[in-house]
Amino acid sequence: LHLSTKEAPVSESVLPAELRRAVEQGLRPVRPLRAPWKRALTLLPFGALLLAGVPWYFGLRGDAGTVGGALLWGLSALQLCFGMALIGAALHEAVPARSLSWPAVALALAAGLGLMVAVTLATDAVSSTRVPPRLDTFFWGVCFGTSVLLGGPVLVVSGWLASRALPLRPEVAGVLYGMGSGLLVEAGWRLYCHISDPVHVLLAHGGSVLALSVLGALLMRVWERVLRGR
């Protein structure tokens, strides 16, 4: 690399007239963004709606009595809380100079998937139900498709919240809130789907969580490109 000892013109601290004009034109009082966890709470009604609405609309899973209140509602509430925490982490990541380290991001995502696996195995240990023969694909399609559809609105609202900041790594924020949205939906959907077979749960339900994570990253990428021309 070549270096010279010339002073760079960037060291001037006099505000250029053009920049001053541009700033003055758009100058109005702004309210600083609230803390990420407070903004994540915006999605709490969605989570509550999923937890209450899925059993109300589709019906409570047939083996609810066998699974028991603690494992059924308690684990769903835990998944809901973790999903909210992931969305909070995404909103944290979206603010400049508050980027999460790569190990922290990997840990958060692994913990999200790990929680899902743990909930699946715990439920299956108490009430083992299997997919009727030759209906695997049908059940997979229903659970995967409905979960992704239900996750859509949560994904869009989370994306809008993240875009209100300035996500410097849009894909990272997108994956985090995508997985958070997926866990929120899964917290509600498992109250209806009575299949506890780990293969079904991990492929259909887990697949929808992964699909929403990927969609979150894509949505954020497209959103940022449209919004800020990146």
Next chain:
Amino acid sequence: VNSTTAEETHLRDLMVQYQAGRIEGFEQLYAALAQPLGQYLGSLTRDAVRASDLLQETFLQIHRSRHTYSPTLPLKPWAFAIARHVYLMEARRLRRLGAHEAPSEDTLPDLPVPAEAEDWASRDQLARALGRIGEDRREALLLHHLFGLSFREIGTLLGIREGAAKLRASRGMAELRTLLASVHQGGARV
């Protein structure tokens, strides 16, 4: 430490004024931040003209994103993160266009030199040696030793762990010492 805290408090107050819609706040922020941000952009781009353009773009982005600053947090890492972002977007745009040209020697900026390293060699030798350090290590070194960011702040700015930021800066410093030692011993040109 106290002067850093006082400086941060002052910057925060200015930012709060600016967020309240007062141009004086922005003017004073510009006066306080233009030089360090310009030096930082110069160290990233190694092109004085580009750095100057990116500095203006950085302040425009700061203006558009001023609501994302929380007065409970230090301002400098936030402003540096936006400058880095503007640089990365520009670099990505240039890559897409395939228009990356090496700057001419007339436009190369002087790399800023940390004060504590000034005793080791002449400013020119230091700047040349800094130019030969790996980008990651140089960035962490300058952010800490020149611009006064803590390793934690550097971590949140670069998306790495605090320990990794510390490691990069200390390796950069060790590399700088080695390069300068070779100058003193063998008279090799840095």
